Amino acid sequence: MQTPAFVPPTIGVFDSGFGGLTVLRALIARVPQARFSFIGDTARLPYGSKSRRTIARYAAQSARFLVEEQGAKYLVIACNTASALALDAIKDAVPSSVSVIGVISPGAEAARNASKTGDVLVIATDATVQSHAYAIACRAHGLRAFEKACPLLVPLVEEGWTDHPVTAEVIRIYFDELNADAAAQGLHPDTLVLGCTHYPLLRPIIERVAPANMRVIDSAESAADALLRQLRFDLGAPPPSTPSDPVLQFFATDSVEKFERLGSQFLGRPVGSVGLVDLGG
Amino acid sequence: MQTPAFVPPTIGVFDSGFGGLTVLRALIARVPQARFSFIGDTARLPYGSKSRRTIARYAAQSARFLVEEQGAKYLVIACNTASALALDAIKDAVPSSVSVIGVISPGAEAARNASKTGDVLVIATDATVQSHAYAIACRAHGLRAFEKACPLLVPLVEEGWTDHPVTAEVIRIYFDELNADAAAQGLHPDTLVLGCTHYPLLRPIIERVAPANMRVIDSAESAADALLRQLRFDLGAPPPSTPSDPVLQFFATDSVEKFERLGSQFLGRPVGSVGLVDLGG
Numbered sequence: 001m002q003t004p005a006f007v008p009p010t011i012g013v014f015d016s017g018f019g020g021l022t023v024l025r026a027l028i029a030r031v032p033q034a035r036f037s038f039i040g041d042t043a044r045l046p047y048g049s050k051s052r053r054t055i056a057r058y059a060a061q062s063a064r065f066l067v068e069e070q071g072a073k074y075l076v077i078a079c080n081t082a083s084a085l086a087l088d089a090i091k092d093a094v095p096s097s098v099s100v101i102g103v104i105s106p107g108a109e110a111a112r113n114a115s116k117t118g119d120v121l122v123i124a125t126d127a128t129v130q131s132h133a134y135a136i137a138c139r140a141h142g143l144r145a146f147e148k149a150c151p152l153l154v155p156l157v158e159e160g161w162t163d164h165p166v167t168a169e170v171i172r173i174y175f176d177e178l179n180a181d182a183a184a185q186g187l188h189p190d191t192l193v194l195g196c197t198h199y200p201l202l203r204p205i206i207e208r209v210a211p212a213n214m215r216v217i218d219s220a221e222s223a224a225d226a227l228l229r230q231l232r233f234d235l236g237a238p239p240p241s242t243p244s245d246p247v248l249q250f251f252a253t254d255s256v257e258k259f260e261r262l263g264s265q266f267l268g269r270p271v272g273s274v275g276l277v278d279l280g281g
Numbered sequence: 282m283q284t285p286a287f288v289p290p291t292i293g294v295f296d297s298g299f300g301g302l303t304v305l306r307a308l309i310a311r312v313p314q315a316r317f318s319f320i321g322d323t324a325r326l327p328y329g330s331k332s333r334r335t336i337a338r339y340a341a342q343s344a345r346f347l348v349e350e351q352g353a354k355y356l357v358i359a360c361n362t363a364s365a366l367a368l369d370a371i372k373d374a375v376p377s378s379v380s381v382i383g384v385i386s387p388g389a390e391a392a393r394n395a396s397k398t399g400d401v402l403v404i405a406t407d408a409t410v411q412s413h414a415y416a417i418a419c420r421a422h423g424l425r426a427f428e429k430a431c432p433l434l435v436p437l438v439e440e441g442w443t444d445h446p447v448t449a450e451v452i453r454i455y456f457d458e459l460n461a462d463a464a465a466q467g468l469h470p471d472t473l474v475l476g477c478t479h480y481p482l483l484r485p486i487i488e489r490v491a492p493a494n495m496r497v498i499d500s501a502e503s504a505a506d507a508l509l510r511q512l513r514f515d516l517g518a519p520p521p522s523t524p525s526d527p528v529l530q531f532f533a534t535d536s537v538e539k540f541e542r543l544g545s546q547f548l549g550r551p552v553g554s555v556g557l558v559d560l561g562g
Contacts, residue, residue, distance in 0.1 A: 155436040254335045
């Protein structure tokens with residue numbers, strides 16, 4: 001019996017901006033043969049300071065674009081805030097045949113596999129923290145999570161200060177607060193979840209500043225692992241691992257220039273031209 | 282002949298967020314009898330990283346709300362980015378009987394009155410700097426302007442680090458770059474324009490870090506002066522300066538909670554309840 005020919009799936013990847021390109025990068029490494037369509041809702045970023053209602057409306061529009069206009073059969077919500085606040089709204093906005101994968105649940109699962117004490121720290125945007133989505137997902141895996149909003153980290157990454165003394169100092173201050181607050185609650189955290197797609201670019205500094213032996217979980221990598229498991233399940237076999245040049249298409253709702261300029265740092269390869277899409281509003 | 286009774290005007294004040302409350306504060310100090318209606322387009326902030334086309338569309342929606350639903354006869358665009366990129370779009374969106382005042386031109390005029398060397402520095406958001414609106418307005422007043430984007434300052438203010446060593450260090454770094462670049466172009470600046478409504482909260486640090494004798498211009502104060510001149514012209518007399526409790530109404534397109542929590546720092550008095558407005562999009 002012959003294995004049926006592998007038909008590369010179309011994978012839609014959505015973020016409020018271009019931070020989600022760190023997730024796309026992890027996806028490409030795992031399924032290089034796929035066709036990827038990425039949209040950044042740059043006209044309305046950042047989602048991190050907006051309400052659930054608004055985020056759900058915006059995210060559903062992008063999800064429909066990826067499914068209806070780009071033919072995506074898989075959707076990866078490469079935005080912690082949208083995963084935290086709008087995953088159900090996104091699932092409701094697309095046909096049930098489309099698999100929708102966020103970054104929160106895979107991140108919590110990876111934390112469970114990494115943590116020995118069962119106590120984890122999560123750093124993220126304001127809205128992600130206020131949703132307590134990571135704490136809830138961690139609790140479902142038997143973990144206790146302590147979450148902290150670090151609103152200066154995204155602007156520092158976007159300023160290009162990914163290896164800068166000011167950034168190291170800001171992270172040190174955030175960690176001092178984080179450790180003091182976690183200790184006051186009797187937690188003994190040994191695992192740190194990077195709950196924002198910008199943070200992988202700060203991983204070297206974070207690992208320098210974090211307490212020794214702290215395991216760092218990048219939810220971008222965890223989400224890509226989750227997609228790979230889903231593909232394997234749907235195909236009945238792992239997708240072929242032959243090296244390939246992925247087919248990549250990029251869209252943004254605004255700020256195409258900034259996307260093109262900063263995107264390559266996140267993607268780890270040049271972002272070609274970015275199409276401008278009007279989702280209304 | 283009796284002076285006709287003073288009818289307090291309705292003044293609409295618009296910002297992408299709540300930074301424009303520093304402008305409202307300056308307006309209240311000058312025309313305490315007026316009725317003020319303030320809208321912050323918080324669902325779509327920050328404007329600073331968005332394109333002219335998008336900013337113009339958003340700003341026109343808010344301007345129409347203030348005129349059509351709130352009855353504003355005067356509009357103060359308390360947002361440097363919108364003043365820089367969308368002043369004409371806003372004027373086109375409302376009846377010509379409505380006076381529209383931005384922050385850029387008044388800021389440039391105040392700089393002309395302050396500067397002896399004719400060379401001024403302007404710090405602002407990315408989009409304001411890229412528009413070169415201050416440089417153009419300064420040139421119209423016979424000044425040479427050197428503009429610099431300082432994208433970390435708004436997040437630092439919103440983190441509440443208005444008097445923090447990290448903020449002082451960031452401002453020092455920005456000033457070092459600013460002074461070096463201005464000197465390389467042969468400029469001898471003696472005046473600094475705060476080209477963002479968040480920056481007045483950093484004025485004490487900025488004045489500590491800035492070179493001695495640098496005059497600091499707050500464009501919020503300059504815009505309020507411009508409105509007062511317009512009122513005086515329209516009324517044929519200065520509005521009465523009797524102390525009064527202004528009538529204040531606040532609206533936001535999202536994040537009412539954040540507006541209420543942070544707004545009072547900018548306004549210098551408590552912000553009462555904030556109405557949620559849906560402008561679409």
